[in-house]
Amino acid sequence: MEGDPNPAVAFDPLRPKLARIAYRMLGSVADAEDVVQDAFLRWMATDRSAVRHPESFLRRTVTRLCLDQLKAARRHREIYPGEWLPEPVVDSGDDEPDDVTLPLMMALERLSPLERAAFILHDVFGVAFEEVAETLGRDAAACRQLAARARSHVRADRPRFDLPKEKGAEIVDAFFRASRTGDTAALSAMLAADVSVHSDGGGKKRAAMRPIFGIEDVMKLHGGLARLFAQKGSTFLRYAVINGLPGFVSMEGDDTLQTTALDIRDGKIAGIYIMRNPDKLRHVERALN
Numbered sequence: 001m002e003g004d005p006n007p008a009v010a011f012d013p014l015r016p017k018l019a020r021i022a023y024r025m026l027g028s029v030a031d032a033e034d035v036v037q038d039a040f041l042r043w044m045a046t047d048r049s050a051v052r053h054p055e056s057f058l059r060r061t062v063t064r065l066c067l068d069q070l071k072a073a074r075r076h077r078e079i080y081p082g083e084w085l086p087e088p089v090v091d092s093g094d095d096e097p098d099d100v101t102l103p104l105m106m107a108l109e110r111l112s113p114l115e116r117a118a119f120i121l122h123d124v125f126g127v128a129f130e131e132v133a134e135t136l137g138r139d140a141a142a143c144r145q146l147a148a149r150a151r152s153h154v155r156a157d158r159p160r161f162d163l164p165k166e167k168g169a170e171i172v173d174a175f176f177r178a179s180r181t182g183d184t185a186a187l188s189a190m191l192a193a194d195v196s197v198h199s200d201g202g203g204k205k206r207a208a209m210r211p212i213f214g215i216e217d218v219m220k221l222h223g224g225l226a227r228l229f230a231q232k233g234s235t236f237l238r239y240a241v242i243n244g245l246p247g248f249v250s251m252e253g254d255d256t257l258q259t260t261a262l263d264i265r266d267g268k269i270a271g272i273y274i275m276r277n278p279d280k281l282r283h284v285e286r287a288l289n
Helices: 008-026 029-044 054-078 102-108 113-124 129-136 140-157 165-181 184-190 215-232 282-288
Strands: 191-200 234-242 245-252 257-265 268-275
Touching (some): 008 029, 029 282, 054 129, 102 113, 102 140, 129 140, 165 215, 165 245, 165 257, 234 257, 257 282
Parallel strands (some): 191 268
Antiparallel strands (some): 234 245, 245 257
C-alpha cells in the first residue's frame, strides 16, 4: 500500500473488528484492548509502504499477540478461585446479533490455542484458510483440521434457536421476578430439566465455586437466594443482551453489580450465567454511569 504519514488512517477503521477478534480469543475486554493497542504500536513501527493488505497484516498481528497471551492466561485460570467466565459484553439488544454466545465462549476455553484461533478466524470471521495458515505458521490442510476439531468440540454450544428480542425480554423479566420473590412454581416452570448455573466471583464476591447442574439442585440454590433477596433486596437496573444472550444488569443487596445472562432453548432456560467479579465488571459500571 502507499505509505501514509499518519498510521491511524488505516488502523482506526479496523480497530473495532480487531478488538472483536482479540476478545473472542482472550475472553477479556481489558486484555483485548491492550492487545489492539500493542498491535497499533507495532503498526506505527512497521514500513507500511510494504504492506499490501493492512487488514490481513493487522489480523495476523493481533492473533499472534493473543496466542502469546493465552499461554499465560491458561496458567492463571488453573489457579482461578471458582469457575472462570468470560468478561460480559453488554449491549442494548439493538446491535447485530452475536453468534459467539457466552456458552460458545466457554466452549472455546476447552480448545487448544491453535484450534481456537483457526475456528475464530475461519468460522466466525470468514478468513480464508490460506491466511489462517500464514498466521499460525501451519499449512492450510493442517488449519482445516484444527478448525474441524474445534467445530466438533463446540457444536453443542453453537446457537441453535432464534429468539425474538421481545420474547427474550419477557423471559428475563419473568425470571427476575420469580427468582427474587421466591415464586418457586413460576421459576421451576421456566427451567429446563438439565439447567445449569455458572457464577464467577473471582474470589472477591460470593459465588458458587463450581457449576450447578439439574433443576433440583438449581431450585435448591434459588430457594436460598430468595431468602437472601428478601433480607437485602435486589434492584433490576436494565435489560441487556450479554454475549448474545438475553439478560439483565442488577445491583444486589450486598452492593454488588451483577450481570445475569440466560441461555434459552426451546422456550426454557437451559443455562444461567452470573458475573459478580468486580474486576470483570468495570467496563459495565462505566457504561451505566
